[in-house]
Amino acid sequence: MSNDLFSIRMRASAGGVHLSGAERIVSREELDPVAAELRSRAMSKNREPDSIVITMEPLKDASFLELQALPVTTASCAQMADARREIFCRLETTGVSPQSAEKAVELLDTGPASPGRSMRGAVIMTAFSGRRLEPDQKRGIRVSRFDWKKECLPDIDAFFAASGLTHFRTREALALATKVAHAPGVIAELCWSDDPDYTAGYVASRLFGYIRFENLKTPGSASGGRVFFVDENRFDLEKCSVYLERQPVLIYL
Ligand code: WAQ
Ligand code: MG
Secondary structure: OOOOEEEEEEEEEEOOEEEEEEEEEEEHHHHHHHHHHHHHHHOOOOOOOOEEEEEEEEOOOOOOEEEEOOOEEEOOOOOHHHHHHHHHHHHHHHOOOHHHHHHHHHHHHHOOOEOOEOOOOEEEEEOOOOOEOOOOOOOOEOOOOEEEOHHHHHHHHHHHHHHOOOOHHHHHHHHHHHHHHOOOOEEEEEEEOOOOOOOOEEEEEOOOEEEEEOOOOOOOOOOOEEEEEEOHHHOOHHHHHHHHHHOOEEEEO
């Protein structure tokens, strides 16, 4: 069935270094205001971009997948060390080995693109042996073509307001994590932002939903990223990448 929805994506960089990115699915009427919003977000970074690319692509004949958002819980870990211990326990319940979990945390601490650099996309890591599978280790796999379903926006706004989670990052991360949790072969995700002022992060899986932590890193640290753990026994990189990058997904609550 044909539709009038568009994928709109922004990426901003300076000197070849990725600064920020965003992806939305919007109707034709929203293209201009959302493009302006993404442009202003790109320019609100501490560092001025020397390139901002905004891509608009009609999804007219695409078949959409609709997914219910993962349930959200906030872990009450007072110290960063407690939060880190808790993510190890949670990852282990999904089948991620302690070695893989440690390697993932170390990568996000040091910058997974090369020491000190964060990636534009995510690391794909085998859950047992901790091998990296993403074809380009500087860029990573960028999840795209997902958004909240428009009809559900009032419910979604109400949900986030009632939970006291009003930052746009949480809202975008829950949508992304929901798409990722349903990817073929993916068993869990670990994420925290590379924004020095934003220390919250999460672990997510279909098993326990989206568990957020207020303090996964030290304030002021510019390291962060995403790791998608995959089951090496049933993993097809091509199939998973096509789903993550190209399959349009709308999320409802
Ligand atoms: N696909 C794959 N990886 C991505 C994507 C994407 N679409 N967007 C960001 N990343 C990776 C990339 O390596 C970034 O450097 C890193 O994640 C961090 O991106 O509940 O805002 O946009 O409040 O800084 C966690 C929310 C927020 C916690 C994460 O990430 C909460 C966040 P950022
Ligand atoms: Mg982002």
